Amino acid sequence: MAYIELNEVxxxxxxxxxxxLQNISCSLELGKFYGVIGENAGGxxxxxxxxxxxxxxxxxxxxxxxxxxxxxDIRKIDVDILSTKMGYIFQNPFTQISGVRxxxxxxxxxxxxxxxxxxxxxxxxxxxxxxxxxxxxLLLNDPNRLSGGQRQRVAFASIIAMDSDIxxxxxxxxxxDPEGTERIFEIIHMLKEQGKTIILVEHKVDLIAEYADxxxxxxxxxxLKKGDARTVLSDLELLEHGTxxxxxxxxxxxxxxxxxxLPKVPxxxxxxxxxxxxxDVGYESN
Amino acid sequence: xxxxxxxxxxxxxxxxxxxxxxxxxxxxxLMLVLGLSPFIVQNYYYGFGMVILFVLFSAAAGxxxxxxxxxxxxxxxxxxxxxxxxxxxxxxxxxxxxxxGICVSTESIQSGLNIVSLVLAFSGAxxxxxxTTPMDEFTYALEKKGVSHMVSFVILSSFQxxxxxxxxxxxxxxxxxxxGIETExxxxxxxxxxxxxxxxxxxxxxxxxxxxxxxxxxxAFSAPVAHTFLSELPEVSIGEKAVVILFDLAFVGLVTGxxxxxxx
Numbered sequence: 001m002a003y004i005e006l007n008e009v010x011x012x013x014x015x016x017x018x019x020x021l022q023n024i025s026c027s028l029e030l031g032k033f034y035g036v037i038g039e040n041a042g043g044x045x046x047x048x049x050x051x052x053x054x055x056x057x058x059x060x061x062x063x064x065x066x067x068x069x070x071x072x073d074i075r076k077i078d079v080d081i082l083s084t085k086m087g088y089i090f091q092n093p094f095t096q097i098s099g100v101r102x103x104x105x106x107x108x109x110x111x112x113x114x115x116x117x118x119x120x121x122x123x124x125x126x127x128x129x130x131x132x133x134x135x136x137x138l139l140l141n142d143p144n145r146l147s148g149g150q151r152q153r154v155a156f157a158s159i160i161a162m163d164s165d166i167x168x169x170x171x172x173x174x175x176x177d178p179e180g181t182e183r184i185f186e187i188i189h190m191l192k193e194q195g196k197t198i199i200l201v202e203h204k205v206d207l208i209a210e211y212a213d214x215x216x217x218x219x220x221x222x223x224l225k226k227g228d229a230r231t232v233l234s235d236l237e238l239l240e241h242g243t244x245x246x247x248x249x250x251x252x253x254x255x256x257x258x259x260x261x262l263p264k265v266p267x268x269x270x271x272x273x274x275x276x277x278x279x280d281v282g283y284e285s286n
Numbered sequence: 287x288x289x290x291x292x293x294x295x296x297x298x299x300x301x302x303x304x305x306x307x308x309x310x311x312x313x314x315x316l317m318l319v320l321g322l323s324p325f326i327v328q329n330y331y332y333g334f335g336m337v338i339l340f341v342l343f344s345a346a347a348g349x350x351x352x353x354x355x356x357x358x359x360x361x362x363x364x365x366x367x368x369x370x371x372x373x374x375x376x377x378x379x380x381x382x383x384x385x386x387g388i389c390v391s392t393e394s395i396q397s398g399l400n401i402v403s404l405v406l407a408f409s410g411a412x413x414x415x416x417x418t419t420p421m422d423e424f425t426y427a428l429e430k431k432g433v434s435h436m437v438s439f440v441i442l443s444s445f446q447x448x449x450x451x452x453x454x455x456x457x458x459x460x461x462x463x464x465x466g467i468e469t470e471x472x473x474x475x476x477x478x479x480x481x482x483x484x485x486x487x488x489x490x491x492x493x494x495x496x497x498x499x500x501x502x503x504x505x506a507f508s509a510p511v512a513h514t515f516l517s518e519l520p521e522v523s524i525g526e527k528a529v530v531i532l533f534d535l536a537f538v539g540l541v542t543g544x545x546x547x548x549x550x
Contacts, residue, residue, distance in 0.1 A: 052504075054500060054503070058503070080510055081509070083507075083508070090501075092494075092497055096497075099443060099446040099447075099450065100421075100442040100446055105292070106517070109516045111505035112514075112516075113515060113516055114508075114509050114513055116509070116511035116513055116514050118514060119295065119515075122514065123295060123516075127292070136287040137287070139291075158505060159505075
């Protein structure tokens with residue numbers, strides 16, 4: 001059953017002439033992992049802001065169409081309550097740290113303080129999350145002096161500690177190195193294993209291919225495609241719209257152009273290796 | 287990992303230093319009373335006495351270095367400047383010397399000393415408060431007094447913004463240096479290096495404010511529940527309350543005395 005539903009939603013930021021989102025209709029279910037991809041300025045972050053209720057409550061602008069979260073109209077929803085149910089992590093690791101706490105331990109506890117969690121329970125929870133995210137060695141560090149990757153992990157820990165069921169994650173690795181990216185995806189993988197609902201905006205399509213159940217493709221504020229990850233990510237038409245596809249899909253296309261045909265289009269590297277290893281390959285003469 | 291450090295959160299925060307362990311609201315009270323009293327007394331011996339007292343307090347609170355490293359700048363920047371201006375231009379009968387439009391007299395020197403003592407006494411009290419009171423403790427005390435969570439956060443993040451701006455400025459200056467731009471040397475050279483970075487610095491601070499407020503929203507900052515605190519401060523002791531009341535009474539006495547003298 002759909003938890004979030006959008007029906008012909010169009011949104012224009014204040015002082016802007018062109019809408020950032022146009023006629024978006026889709027529904028999102030609980031427990032699924034949604035990958036959101038598309039070209040820059042395609043409307044992905046605006047979509048996240050909408051899901052999180054920041055539109056229309058934080059950014060005024062002009063919102064048309066209908067949107068409901070758990071049956072409640074987005075315009076009437078209490079965002080303060082929504083913030084307790086929906087975690088939001090965004091790209092800049094440097095602005096996600098409150099800056100007002102002296103240690104990472106206290107930083108992670110901040111959200112729990114805001115939720116009114118009793119002290120003993122709060123301490124227990126912070127330790128649990130720190131262990132889970134393998135950031136125990138950072139607990140006594142000053143959060144303002146961490147690297148970008150470390151800050152991003154602390155931001156994740158702070159949100160995970162709040163026990164949200166839904167996570168809206170907007171390009172969490174855009175400013176991180178490969179190692180930092182890998183660690184963040186370990187966390188995202190863990191959240192998926194826990195059955196959390198994840199809406200992840202990410203340019204690294206190979207990682208999306210690996211984890212996502214469904215993929216949404218945005219272009220110029222419009223929802224170009226939405227569907228099962230395999231179907232969407234193997235659609236070569238997306239390349240014409242400037243959307244990157246997984247390396248495995250590109251490789252399959254190149255192989256096919258050179259007369260080597262795989263039995264199906266692999267979307268992940270592992271799948272590609274598996275197909276090639278099995279030797280289930282056909283040959284066509286050009 | 288050893289989680290023994292979490293035990294500190296189970297008890298109210300104490301440092302073991304009498305001055306530092308005063309409740310932030312008591313410190314605010316004492317800061318105002320001691321810092322404003324020279325304005326009532328209007329005697330520069332008293333004002334400079336207060337300055338010495340604050341220096342001694344900073345030493346007793348174990349923060350002499352950080353206190354004085356800031357205080358001497360105030361002393362140099364405002365103290366000397368105000369004294370020179372007052373001494374040079376305030377009117378007086380007993381002229382010591384004249385040079386072009388400058389006229390230094392016994393009265394102008396006294397007036398200079400007076401204003402410097404006032405500024406130094408109040409700024410001394412304020413700096414001492416800042417150096418002995420972590421801002422999170424201050425905002426905690428404010429919240430306990432009924433101030434809204436929002437106001438306390440604004441205070442806390444405003445202080446943090448100063449640190450952030452300083453750090454960002456350093457990063458920008460280092461980038462400028464890497465590009466071969468001279469950032470060190472005389473005042474003019476420094477100004478030339480600093481002025482162009484002010485715009486990006488401020489714009490960056492404004493844009494990050496928006497993101498920070500979204501980040502705070504993500505942390506359920508405005509969740510409609512009673513907030514709890516990981517770190518708590520001890521209850522104010524009767525002795526501490528008595529000391530504060532005594533100082534307050536002395537201040538009221540000074541104000542009353544000043545009014546009476548003014549009326550006579």
